[in-house]
Amino acid sequence: MKKICALFFSLTSVISWAGTFQSDTTKTEKALIFGFDIAGLAINALNNDITCYEGCISYRMNHKYYGVVEAGYGSYDYSQYNYTYSNNGYFARIGIDLNMLKPEKDPGNNYVGVGLRYGLSIFNQETSSLTYENYWGEYYGTIPDSKGSAHFLEFVGGVKAELFRNVLIGWSLRLKLLLSSSFGDDNRPVNIPGMSETDGGINPGISYYIAWQIPFNSRSK
Amino acid sequence: MRGIRLSAGLIIVLIAVCSGCITESCDHPGESMAVITLYETDNNETTVIDSLTIYGVGMDDLLIYDNSKTGKIELPLNPASDCADYVIVNGLIHDTLKITYTATHHFISKACGYSFLYTIGNVSYTKNRIDTILIINNSVNPSDEENLRTFF
Secondary structure, three states, rough: OOHHHHHHHHHHHHHHHHHOOOOOOOOOOOEEEEEEEEEHHHHHHHHOEEEEEEEEEEOOOOEEEEEOOOEEEEEEEEOOOOOOEEEEEEEEEEEEEOOOOOOOOOOOOOOOEEEEEEEEEEEEEEEEEEEEEEEEEEEEEEEEEEEEEEEEEEEEEEEEEEOOOEEEEEEEEEEEEEEEEOOOOOOOOOOOOEEEEEOOEEEEEEEEEEEEEOOOOOOOO | HHHHEEEEEEEHHHHHHOOOOOOOOOOOOOEEEEEEEEEOOOOOOOOOOOEEEEEOOOOOOOOOEEEEEEEEEEEEOOOOOOOEEEEEOOOOOOEEEEEEEEEEEEEEEEEEEEEEEEEEEEEOOOOOOOOOOOOOOOEEEEOOOOOOOEEO
């Protein structure tokens, strides 16, 4: 965990050092960008118990600002010696990205920047087995399936590069902070779709997007 | 911009490397036990009992305290039931104590799983050696807070 956090902060530091905020008046094509997160597919290929399908739409207002909406579906199964847990549900995030590349150095469609997201997840969770042992013997129980929601924030840092004309690839590292959960503290979710695990105050995450960009017009950049 | 393209591709390597960095361990806070302090009725001061034996009713082959010298008792509650019954032997005199409660599961962490918290509703007891038992704090959790105060 500490290593991932250190990695994230070192990367964002490099990003901050490399980029300087540019003038808002620079002419850059407005564009819609549609993306799909293949990191979820990769994680699912490595671990069948985690599923995450996620897409995003971002609106490039100018060279600096991007409005972003991300949404998807996730499910999670986990089992260990004393409990078996599962959840599934939908999530959405809304936020903004700030491109730190100078437009005069990169007039194209590349991106190096940071962003902020607010996330909402609506999902079901169930603990299908729960065992607990003490002086009185072994307790067997379940926590039945219930539906609830969670709110969270994400701090995002990442890059996107134009692989082919209007086709972008890029990654983002995310630090996720749980704001609240309707399940309460006693039944806190092990994992939240769209946010990942809830242990600790801030949890890391990663996205790896392949995106298709649709410029609105071909005016000067 | 070659650097951006390179970094956009190389992150997969970083994911693979860092996937092994996260380790999970259970730093267990301990079981929620009903904490009972011992007092003398005569002077309303804490006391230490030289020889205290405690076991659950029907569990006399598994002692919680075995002729122990102690001034504080910690009793495990039964999450599978809404009450727990104990035999308390002070010297050679036997008393029984029934604690009635509600049990609530409580998620600790992914590595630890679930524990239980309890809310004490009532206590009943025999008065062979025990004089009075007061409920001081009905919330039983892994902390060391006093829940019941027993006067002998």
